[in-house]
Amino acid sequence: MADSAPKSEQRSSPPGRQKIMDALKSLLKQKEFAAITWTDIAHEAKVNEGLIYKYFGDLRNVLFQVLKEFVEYYWERINLDVRGIEGSLNKLRKIIWNLFYFYASEPVFARILLLEVRNLPGYFDSETYKIHKSWSRLTRDIIEDGIAKGEIRDDISPRDLMNAIYGAIEHSCLPGLLFGHKTDPDALTASVCKIVFEAINKHP
Amino acid sequence: MADSAPKSEQRSSPPGRQKIMDALKSLLKQKEFAAITWTDIAHEAKVNEGLIYKYFGDLRNVLFQVLKEFVEYYWERINLDVRGIEGSLNKLRKIIWNLFYFYASEPVFARILLLEVRNLPGYFDSETYKIHKSWSRLTRDIIEDGIAKGEIRDDISPRDLMNAIYGAIEHSCLPGLLFGHKTDPDALTASVCKIVFEAINKHP
DNA sequence: TTAGTAGGGTAAGTAAAACATACCCAAATA
DNA sequence: TATTTGGGTATGTTTTACTTACCCTACTAA
Numbered sequence: 001m002a003d004s005a006p007k008s009e010q011r012s013s014p015p016g017r018q019k020i021m022d023a024l025k026s027l028l029k030q031k032e033f034a035a036i037t038w039t040d041i042a043h044e045a046k047v048n049e050g051l052i053y054k055y056f057g058d059l060r061n062v063l064f065q066v067l068k069e070f071v072e073y074y075w076e077r078i079n080l081d082v083r084g085i086e087g088s089l090n091k092l093r094k095i096i097w098n099l100f101y102f103y104a105s106e107p108v109f110a111r112i113l114l115l116e117v118r119n120l121p122g123y124f125d126s127e128t129y130k131i132h133k134s135w136s137r138l139t140r141d142i143i144e145d146g147i148a149k150g151e152i153r154d155d156i157s158p159r160d161l162m163n164a165i166y167g168a169i170e171h172s173c174l175p176g177l178l179f180g181h182k183t184d185p186d187a188l189t190a191s192v193c194k195i196v197f198e199a200i201n202k203h204p
Numbered sequence: 205m206a207d208s209a210p211k212s213e214q215r216s217s218p219p220g221r222q223k224i225m226d227a228l229k230s231l232l233k234q235k236e237f238a239a240i241t242w243t244d245i246a247h248e249a250k251v252n253e254g255l256i257y258k259y260f261g262d263l264r265n266v267l268f269q270v271l272k273e274f275v276e277y278y279w280e281r282i283n284l285d286v287r288g289i290e291g292s293l294n295k296l297r298k299i300i301w302n303l304f305y306f307y308a309s310e311p312v313f314a315r316i317l318l319l320e321v322r323n324l325p326g327y328f329d330s331e332t333y334k335i336h337k338s339w340s341r342l343t344r345d346i347i348e349d350g351i352a353k354g355e356i357r358d359d360i361s362p363r364d365l366m367n368a369i370y371g372a373i374e375h376s377c378l379p380g381l382l383f384g385h386k387t388d389p390d391a392l393t394a395s396v397c398k399i400v401f402e403a404i405n406k407h408p
Numbered sequence: 409t410t411a412g413t414a415g416g417g418t419a420a421g422t423a424a425a426a427c428a429t430a431c432c433c434a435a436a437t438a
Numbered sequence: 439t440a441t442t443t444g445g446g447t448a449t450g451t452t453t454t455a456c457t458t459a460c461c462c463t464a465c466t467a468a
Contacts, residue, residue: 160395167375199403
């Protein structure tokens with residue numbers, strides 16, 4: 001049903017539609033998405049459940065819509081932040097820092113993006129995922145550029161390298177998100193960059 | 205309610221209890237855990253729903269129990285596999301290869317462990333997670349030993365290093381699990397080890 | 409002016425799922 | 439022989455997700 005969601009999906013939000021999205025945003029601060037019900041949202045938004053169905057068809061689509069707005073905003077910033085930096089490794093370092101910073105300052109969304117959303121049916125067709133892919137694309141372009149310029153070794157596939165970097169970042173943030181530890185973007189960036197840029201081997 | 209699960213939780217399986225676990229194992233090959241219902245399992249196991257409640261209290265607990273058996277088996281193998289290998293980096297390489305191999309040959313469980321189980325309430329108190337922690341513990345011990353012996357640089361925290369390695373591995377497997385690509389443990393091990401052991405920087 | 413109609417919204421239902429309880433019955437034990 | 443124990447079931451009760459039919463106001467075209 002997600003793809004045949006009734007009526008207007010993309011219009012300039014009618015009040016009720018916006019109230020629903022705001023309600024979800026607010027509820028996500030209190031509990032995980034999986035625990036939020038139609039009734040919760042309808043109640044929080046002071047709106048009838050039928051309206052959720054009408055505008056979104058599905059709770060997941062409300063989430064995807066909320067995430068989209070959010071991720072779009074950050075994507076523009078990250079995109080800008082890399083410009084004006086010289087050298088592939090320096091650019092990579094900046095991206096790494098940005099991600100750590102993003103996950104540290106937006107724990108609610110980080111949790112959703114890293115943990116919850118990936119096994120929701122339909123996510124990989126969502127706008128959010130498309131934006132996520134453009135993050136990867138940007139990173140990969142930088143890597144390929146670095147290889148072309150001879151700044152990055154050419155015997156590792158850019159995809160593997162990208163996966164390793166993203167994986168390292170995400171996994172380093174998980175304990176913080178799950179158990180509420182603080183994470184320090186500067187320290188974590190330093191660690192990841194040391195590992196990836198300089199290797200852990202003491203006697204090469 | 206999960207923690208006050210009625211009656212026997214750990215006994216030497218009565219037939220019905222075993223049938224329930226087998227039913228879940230079998231259903232997991234067909235669809236994701238979140239899509240499996242009490243009715244599905246009861247039907248597959250040819251057993252009354254009340255029995256699930258009686259023995260496990262909760263579908264999640266059935267899953268945790270199934271995972272536990274499974275992960276225990278692999279844990280013993282991995283533990284053995286590292287013994288007799290000389291040198292911290294060689295040991296790490298073996299662990300990395302083992303994990304890639306494990307995820308490649310058990311896609312159903314890999315999907316569950318990497319994607320589904322982590323946002324299930326109660327997972328981090330489960331036996332499965334305890335075993336997962338002993339994997340990390342083993343890895344970390346190897347790292348610390350490597351640092352002590354001067355084989356691994358000492359200015360990166362073992363925890364950060366472990367997170368980076370595990371993250372790289374897991375993230376490298378995700379696309380395969382999600383989109384059904386094949387993954388090649390040998391190639392991926394080579395990539396990760398090159399990155400972590402030798403660094404990506406061409407001009408140090 | 410008036411008859412329609414589009415769009416924001418609600419009341420009210422349905423089917424299925426999760427979660428519980430009370431009970432049955434056969435074998436083991438006192 | 440009386441009774442407990444433990445594997446198992448029949449039978450609810452509530453929540454949830456999802457759906458339909460409809461209301462009402464503002465605008466639009468005849």
